[in-house]
Amino acid sequence: MSTPTATAPTTTTTRPGLVLTVVCLCQLMVVLDITVVNVALPSIRDDLGFRPADLPWVVNAYTLTFGGLLLLGGRVADLFGQRTAAIAGLSVFGLTSLAGGLAGEPGQLIAARGLQGVAGALLLPVSLTVITTSFAEGPDRRRALGVWAAVMGVGGAAGVLLGGALTEWLDWRWVFFVNVPIAVVAVPLAMASIRNLHRGRPRLDIVGAVLVTGATTALVYAVVRTDRHAWDSAHTLGLLGLALVLGVLFLVVEARFAREPLVRLGLLRQRSLAVASVLVFFIALGQFGAFYLASMYLQNVLHYSPLQAGLAFVPFSLGTVVGTMVGMRLVAARGPWLPVLLGLGLTAVGIGWFGAIRPDGAFVTDMLGPSLLASVGLGTCLVANTSMGTTGVDPAEAGLASGMLNAARQIGGSIGLAVLVTVAGSVTRNHDGAPLVALNAGYARGFLVSGCLIAVATVICLVAAPRDARSAVRRT
Structure with missing residues (x-):
């Protein structure tokens, strides 16, 4: 089994305020999105003509891709660089938020939400990664983690307030449009402040990535569909069993066969x-x-x-x-x-x-x-x-x-x-x-x-x- 490739030691960044600002913007976009959309669901249903059975997919499409790809998203930041991952995540999140706000029918909004989840799976891990690679262990990192954690805690609760205010005073589409200016501000800041830690030629464990993504996606899908299928139903138990099998296969591949394990x-x-x-x-x-x-x-x-x-x-x-x-x-x-x-x-x-x-x-x-x-x-x-x-x-x-x-x-x-x-x-x-x-x-x-x-x-x-x-x- 391979060991991690050496990198430059972790030191305090020369632009700590700017780096922390970018990290918090990445964190804020993802955490807000988890709660801000829920408040707008009734308005989305009425405006776009969602069937009751399809409305939960405004949330589920995001949850599936986000939850299924988080582990892979974190590894992508290691292999291809934090700056690359942050810029890609911010750009895609902003564009898909714009697409969601402009959606004219249910299928368009659900597709945009699924792609938002992919971007979120890059952004959330990279926000923490940047802190651990840019701030030395000790007081500097503790302060940065404190701000990061505060944004995570406040953002989840503030999403309910923001969602209610935007829906009541403007329109449900603004729960998506609000992400666009954040991305516009954050992308150039990320380009100017976040470092890429290079590991030489990046090699991604494709088999491991497919297995772990399949396992986590099957698990999350089984759980989110318990609104339609009982916990002891063949549908739920079958998906949980599939997640378990894929998870075991992933561990075997990582332990015995992968040259550079995920x-x-x-x-x-x-x-x-x-x-x-x-x-x-x-x-x-x-x-x-x-x-x-x-x-x-x-x-x-x-x-x-x-x-x-x-x-x-x-x-x-x-x-x-x-x-x-x-x-x-x-x-x-x-x-x-x-x-x-x-x-x-x-x-x-x-x-x-x-x-x-x-x-x-x-x-x-x-x-x-x-x-x-x-x-x-x-x-x-x-x-x-x-x-x-x-x-x-x-x-x-x-x-x-x-x-x-x-x-x-x-x-x-x-x-x-x-x-x-x-x-x-x-x-x-x-x-x-x-x-x-x-x-x-x-x-x-x-x-x-x-x-x-x-x-x-x-x-x-x-x-x-x-x-x-x-x-x-x-x-x-």
């Missing part, structure tokens, strides 16, 4: 990266679904407008920023394990607290407290977990490590959303109360399950943490 399996034995990937998977299992349930509760139970629902996420965004700042300080003072543990615990309690929502509730009494607690915890653990996962990674494999972390997050989020929607829907259907009471009961159960999933991550972290980190938690 994934050097020895990287998986790096404890901090392996644990961080597992933790971000479980965080996303609970987080993505909780965002969706909160939006549905605000609009379907409390009868908020899309814009009002977006404004209700502002405290969550502010709490995430505070949590990120706390996490950065704790990582600098105590290392990453303690803030990950503390952040996960706060997030689990906060999201579980959402389970106390009431049909006749209000934002201040039912949403504000858990929003603040969960957001501070999430910001704290995300920045610390990302720092833990990228520490000690060879610059030649920084893109791959970034792809692993982001793929774990996206796959976990897709599975978690499908599971929590299923749980909420089942409780609502089997509830004997009035429709609004039944709907509230379903959302409340979903929040409790979400909190439990993040509590599992807390236990995993506690078990995997070194002895000195566990002692620090007991003293805290």
